[in-house]
Amino acid sequence: MKHTIRVYHEDTDFLGVVYYANYFKYIERARSEPIRDYNLKFNFTVANVCADFKSPARFDDILTVTTNLDYIKGASVGLNQVITRDKDLIFLAIVKCAYVVDEKPTRIPQEVKDTLKDLFK
Amino acid sequence: MKHTIRVYHEDTDFLGVVYYANYFKYIERARSEPIRDYNLKFNFTVANVCADFKSPARFDDILTVTTNLDYIKGASVGLNQVITRDKDLIFLAIVKCAYVVDEKPTRIPQEVKDTLKDLFK
Amino acid sequence: MKHTIRVYHEDTDFLGVVYYANYFKYIERARSEPIRDYNLKFNFTVANVCADFKSPARFDDILTVTTNLDYIKGASVGLNQVITRDKDLIFLAIVKCAYVVDEKPTRIPQEVKDTLKDLFK
């Protein structure tokens, strides 16, 4: 699944590059797209993330966030998300999202699992 | 009323200065201090703001936000807020805050008025 | 000139609405579009802004920023910018941008004036 990001002025820092925390905003925008399109209730929250900052992005860059499904378990989903600028690798992250209801980890209902599999088919 | 701000890395932009929208975060932090200290319910929302960007602040600057009360009306409060770095004028704003309950403008209760007058005495 | 904004998760606050400072990010994105498209050097900085917060925007809203030119003077440009969600008025701002070279206000070159007039025709 692919999502396009424009680097805004607000995303940059005094070193002239995208401030490192903002890549987590970018991958979150990419994750929220399908949730919106499939009208899923907003029930996933990030439990764990590992990220590599490969190369800096800059003002006005057009970035692509590619999101793939690694696994669906009982109460969590594993994703990998890669940010590129043309052929340059900018950022990559392994993300574990927990299914959460009322701030408690909860088993993912079968219909949500089916929708997710469908989404990432 | 004075509040001290440190300019963080996250606040700067690729021009090497504080990104203009972030001054509004700074003055909001300054406004929220007394609300916390006096245990006021969080019922004010900004209705209108006019701001002058006088001189840029930079990474690691120590800034002072000075907040003064201009007026208390039936359903709103007028403040002026000035950001300085030593003797340098960085930013100034005239802010009108509406008293809001359930997202509707509401008359300010007398005890809130009294507390505000006390705060800015 | 119109620019479309999607309200991201990151833009909202604990009151469930868009955090007030973020509207200034939105109007800045709208202003930077033509600068990019016309390959203008990035020489404008906000000197003054007056803004009215009319109605709150929320997560996932699609907003339209409409930017109009009020005037071009020797060293500054006046814009008005309105944010709407369908027919709802969300935010409006009067913005004075100074033409700045090496952090000093500078006369706007005639070709930049011509480009701006062309842009907002």
Place this chain on the structure above:
Amino acid sequence: MKHTIRVYHEDTDFLGVVYYANYFKYIERARSEPIRDYNLKFNFTVANVCADFKSPARFDDILTVTTNLDYIKGASVGLNQVITRDKDLIFLAIVKCAYVVDEKPTRIPQEVKDTLKDLFK
């Protein structure tokens, strides 16, 4: 090394908690404190981070960021950073910072190593 953070209004999201990317801002503030105090040139950049989101922080919380040194290698430094609210564990991260000059990974000079050891003694 300990650093205190106040959760500002701007840090929260519509779920009523701190937006997940903002914890990376918090740990960056904590990392920059000693760099400032020791007048180190600002030459470290995050190469890799793994983070666990343990429990949500909320508006007005007072958080403590505890930063410990895991290792100093030729061109990088390993840190672990833990965010707590009283006895509650909020967030923890393992951070690899690369020493970077002109955007290129570079061997850490001996005096910088000595200063870091001194800092985290």
